[in-house]
Amino acid sequence: MLNFLGLYVFDRGIAVYSGSVIDVFGRVDVSEEAVRSTLTRMTSRGLLTKHRNGRKVYFGLTPRATDVLRDGERRIWQKGAVNRDWDGxxxxxxxxxxxxxxxxxxxxxxxxxxxxxxxxxxxxxxxxxxxxxxxxxxxxxxxxxxxxxxxxHAKPTEAADLARRAFDTDAIAARYQDFLARWRDPSEAGPDDLARQLLLHADWLDLVRQDPHLPAELLAGDWPAIEAEQLFQSLATRYVKTATPLAEAAIESIEIPAG
The missing domain is CATH 3.30.70 (Alpha-Beta Plaits)
Known part of the structure; x- marks a missing residue:
């Protein structure tokens, strides 16, 4: 849901009709009951606001949700897959x-x-x-x-040893390998490019949320996050062109006042 909101609601000054959200999530096999439950839960937690227009209910972002999505945007597009600027x-x-x-x-x-x-x-x-x-x-x-x-750190402690003790680098690498295996051929990831876009962003954000962004010098030379990031960016760029028309046709929205 956060990825959907980040792609199609964030920084647009709109609220989206609950029925169209249900239709979009049906493309990725999420039930109507699950979508309604998620919208209700996010509203109760101060992430979404309700707006009524006639008999329809629309959902917009709160400032708190905007902050969460802005942080997600920074993690996805600005930090990069590895830390190349570590000062020790x-x-x-x-x-x-x-x-x-x-x-x-x-x-x-x-x-x-x-x-x-x-x-x-x-x-x-x-x-x-x-x-x-x-x-x-x-x-x-x-x-x-x-x-x-x-x-x-100081002798006898080594930086690479600290990284291995504090972070399960094998598990991190395995998650990136799984991402590569799934998305090298995205044709079977979803029924259309809107579904694939949502799943791609969900998979990638889940990866970067679990990644401590370790310094490149402490990682293996063939660290899979680098290739995975390149693949994500390539597919994400493609889906901006192919998924956006599908989203515009599927999503009903209303403008909401700033603030």
Whole structure:
């Protein structure tokens, strides 16, 4: 759903008719019940707003959803598949939460993972480069439980060893290989190019969300993310031309006031 909103609602000042969303998602075998449930859940979480026009209900983006989609756009189009500008520093986050606060600990770990951190040992997570952790911590009200600092590794610790300990590079590489295997021949990925576009973007965003964006110098020379990124960009460019007319025919929308 986020990919659909990013492709056809983000930065357009519109709200889309729920029935047309259901029709579009039917192309990727998502049921009407699942679409309605997702729209309702996203509305209750402050990501979508409802707009009525006659008997029809339309959904638009909230500022929070716009921020989420802008972050997704940055991850997809600006960061690149690997980090080629690493200066040798690491951001370290240390935390300690008692067993009774297991839920908060889980939320913190999830946010850190989303931000590109990995656990080097119990209660100590790292990410290459300088990262802004304040937003992650402040949103969970855990500032007093977290210590954040930047540092460089020193002997006998090697950077490549840190990367392997904190991040499962074999699993990351395998996910990119799976992407390549699926999308080298996209003809069977969906019934038409609109469906393929949605699935392609969903697959790719899922990959980059799980990728800590490790420095190129710490990765194998044949790191599959590079080829996968080239394939994604090629297909995404193709589908802008072929899927957009299908989307315009399928999606009913209304303009909504700015702000």
């Amino acid at each position: 520093t690491w951001t370290l986050v240390g935390f300690s939460l008692p067993e009774g606060r297991r839920g908060e600990r889980h939320d913190l770990r999830s946010r850190l993972q989303w931000a590109g951190f990995g656990p080097v040992q119990n209660g100590l997570w790292i990410a290459p480069g300088t990262r802004d952790v304040a937003e992650v911590v402040d949103s969970l009200d855990l500032a007093e439980n977290v210590t954040v600092f930047t540092a460089q």
